[in-house]
Amino acid sequence: MSKLLRTINSRTAIALVVGTVIGSGVFMKPSLMLGQLGSPWLLLSVWVVAGLVTIFGALSNAEVASLYPETGGPFIFFQKMYGKTFAFLYGWAAFAVINTAGNASIAYICAEYTNYFIALPRFDAITEKAIRFYIPFIGYVFPLANAGVKALTILLILILTAINYRTVHGGGALQRFLTALKALAILLLIGGIFTSGKGSFTHLAQLVDRNFEMSYIGAYMAALSGAFWAYDGWNNINTVAGEIKDPQRNIPKSLLLGLGACMVIYLLLNLAYIYVLPAEQMKQSSFVASDTAEMVWGAIGGSLITLMVIFSTFGSLNANIFATARLTFSLGEESKWFSHAAKVQPDYKTPGNALWLNAIWASAMVISGSFDMLTDMLIFVSWFFYGMGGLGLFILRWKKPDLPRVYKVPGYPIIPAIFVLFTALYLVTTLYTDIANYRAGNVPIINSLLGVLITLVGLPVYWLSRR
Template identity: 60%
Template sequence: MPKLIRQLNRNTAIAIVVGGVIGSGIFMKPSLMAAQLQSPILLLSVWVVAGIITLFGALSNAEVAAMFPETGGQYVFFQKMYGHSFAFVYGWAAFAVFNTAGNASIAYVFSQYMGYLIDLPRLSNATEQSFTLSIPYIGTFFPLQNIGVKLLTIVVIIVFTAISYRSVQYGGRVQRILTALKAVAIVLLIGGVFFSGKGEASNIVQNTSSMPGGWMMVSAYIAALAGAFWAYDGWNNISFVAGEIKEPQKNIPQSLFMGLSFCIVVYVLVNLAFVYLMPVQQIAASSFIASDAANIAWGSIGGILITLMVMLFVLGTTNANILATSRVTFAMADNSKLFAWAGKVQPQYKTPGNALWLNALWTICLIISGSFDMLTDILIFVSWFFYGMSALGVFLLRKKMKNVNRAYKVWGYPVVPAIFVAFTAFFLIVTLMNDIHHYQNGQTQVIHSVLGILITIVGVPIYYISRKK
């Protein structure tokens, strides 16, 4: 039976980390975060704190990834830590929510920005409203809405799925090219802003009179962190393809540390550029912060340049995610009759071909339904629960497998993984409290964190029905 082979080197691994993290989040989240915090210093601190916490979680995962460098990443880790049933529930949540919905939402951003450059086809409002799907306590979906944007998004998903289907090396090569172009674009953006002479250093320290205090500040800061975590999400893509990385015991920890450190520096500098150009209240009021910053720094052509830059960033993230996330679906075939078909290696190309196309099919369903906007709201809550459990598992494996050789041990053990686990628990509790509060006050029709819990729990009966004996 054909097997996946180790074809990806360290540079490709770093490109997968950077490409999986730096996407649209850095351009979509700062305005909302500025509105929540009303302070440029706090805004900058959120990106630092979120980056360090994310790095702690990544380094904790790196210890386990170096022990079990197998395709499937956290799915494999959870099998070793908590057993097959817990691992399947994780894989189910990844397939149903945060992997496929994440891919859909990121690719959708590319098509949205393409709509700024050219007019994409759209049906009349009456036609868009003529066909709807309503699910109680979840929401109403409009499959025909923004049909041009959705069709282009589907094309993007199919193209990058086809690339990864034909060749792991080709997909990795595309990722290296897109990440290199992304790095050049970032340098040009940051340098262009700071050397434009259009900013004011005083903007960096000027808070607004609306800055919250007390518990409201804690709540606002946690909400802002959630936005930053969404922008940092994607770092664990590297563990999904661990079975295809050369010298994984060395290259996985190095790629995580180097890739995430680069992302932290980039995010802080980009936000520093924003607050240098605009007061925090102007950032908070901006509907497209990157375009507004570019218009101030470079004039009207800046908006077009930023649009092209965001599209480039999103393509790199889409390719990295499609390449990596299908490996979780592939790994689930070991213990599930339901996903057995997805566990077959494409004999000619030595890729997880069926898993790639299964993920693509479900991603396309989410694109057509338009439901991924809601799903991405629950993505961070669900994925961070599993990130916390993964770091907690480091302690369990240190006891269960204390005699197993560890090519890499997490720096600062036990403090680093303990901080990550404690923070994750605090983050999840406060997020759940905030969601319930917003629901009770009519600010949202769905308690997103509770919906995420319910979707995850659905994986339990599915596991017992479909498991292989």
């Protein structure tokens, strides 16, 4: 069988980390998170806590990635840790929930921000709710809701899939350009806001009413879910490990530098929002980045920042499409039902079938869900597997102590233990909060349980595909 080639250098690897991580979350979630927490100071603390926990998890995964630098990343890791059944379940979850829902939600925000310039068509409220599907014990989905945004979302997915289908070099070069453009625009935004004098740090002391009546621990975990979404995508660098030059050196380097830069940028961006917008106004904002820029520079500033968000999410979508297809490619090598996805495109040397399979399923996710549903569902499932990856580091240290480790996670066993324990607390609290909100009528669907349900479908798929 043809193999994917090691053509990704360290600059592209770092661009992939930053490009996949900085996408839509930091431009959409802060308003919702402030409404959950009620305090700007708590909002800033969430970004720091989520960043540190993510870095702890990334450093733990980097040790495993340096041991097995192969295309498919976590799919290969879980085979070594827990066996083929669990690895397939992860591969299925990545295809059916984590990666495709992630791509769908990023593209959704890119299309949503287009509404700032062009009013995309949508049905009236009655028509949007005319067709609905009920999932037992989970809730309702409305496929006709926000139809214009969904149509543009699907078009964006198809365009970038076509580009990555034809070339690895072209996709990597596009990613480096988009990441550089994104970083420059964000730095100009932050610098321009703090030097404008059109704000006040007294906004940090303002409190707002919280959206839901939940405990402070539940609210903090709900806000962490939004921050984790904004940091999500860091694990994608492991899925292209088989195409990275000198992976033992470049994977840990790209994760540490990339995530460190993202945490600083997120903290400064949120501080900039708070500096310009009074807390109550920020809570009510649908386009917090654009509204912030408009307060400082007027309508032109709002338009420029909206363009920045569109380019940012476009770049993040490209990086995610590029990386996530590699995991579907590896899944195809282990399952006869997905064997078509494991074929390398002979002319372009890309995982062509895996790319298009992901695009089709991501488009179906777009039609069925909303932005918040997609992100909450995929974050819950992905963090379960992130936690299992951190736990698996202890298993590999015990099962294979003699393997040569070019890179070892610093602070072992404390750093990976903190990551695993925090992940367990986050999952339990999130599940409890989601169920409580659904029973109180605050949300139409239990997003975390929907993700779990789709993931568990992978078990009969695995058993039947092996017969």
